[in-house]
């Protein structure tokens with residue numbers, strides 16, 4: 001189980017901080033507890049949960065947290081990866097650009113949304129394209145900071161593709177910056193992670209040009 005939680009070659013720094021008892025409860029138990037607590041939050045805000053529109057909300061939120069938007073906390077939801085022999089001898093970078101990112105800021109539990117662009121240079125095997133999107137989706141479905149999300153995606157790609165030649169570029173907007181606090185709507189946050197040959201200026205420039213085209 002500990003092995004499963006480790007997202008990067010045994011290092012722990014990129015891992016989402018999890019409690020030791022994180023998987024002691026079933027999803028159903030988690031939903032029941034969250035539902036009760038969310039009911040209390042709503043009631044504390046003064047809402048009348050006898051209203052037929054509000055009555056099911058605690059359970060809806062609990063299900064959404066456990067099964068949907070934070071489903072990536074469960075290591076069992078990590079996508080199975082299909083790799084294929086690189087019989088065609090493709091040796092250039094493959095860029096999957098414009099992958100949608102929908103995540104949640106772990107400081108305010110408000111949405112982070114934007115785009116992620118991924119590249120890798122095949123080392124023997126090639127990956128099913130949709131698996132690149134699924135890896136992004138898995139790590140996005142956790143409370144996150146954008147930096148960790150970016151590094152977790154890169155680490156998983158390196159692990160499954162058995163190469164350091166990986167690049168991740170993410171450009172996202174944070175609702176915690178837009179809707180509250182500073183309330184600035186025009187900025188976005190860019191995070192990057194480059195490994196192996198992407199540390200070379202020319203290779204990186206080709207990647208950046210491809211995602212800007």
Ligand SMILES: Nc1nc2c(ncn2[C@@H]2O[C@H](COP(=O)(O)OP(=O)(O)OP(=O)(O)O)[C@@H](O)[C@H]2O)c(=O)[nH]1
Nearest residue numbers: 105106107108144145146147174176177180181182
């Ligand atoms: N580095 C980083 N910071 C983030 C991310 N998402 C949100 N934040 C920031 O996390 C910080 C939390 O800071 P605090 O000062 O504790 O929270 P706050 O008082 O609500 O801050 P304000 O948003 O400035 O009102 C804020 O500056 C957020 O903008 C992220 O993905 N990465």
Ligand SMILES: [Zn+2]
Nearest residue numbers: 105107108176
């Ligand atoms: Zn936030």
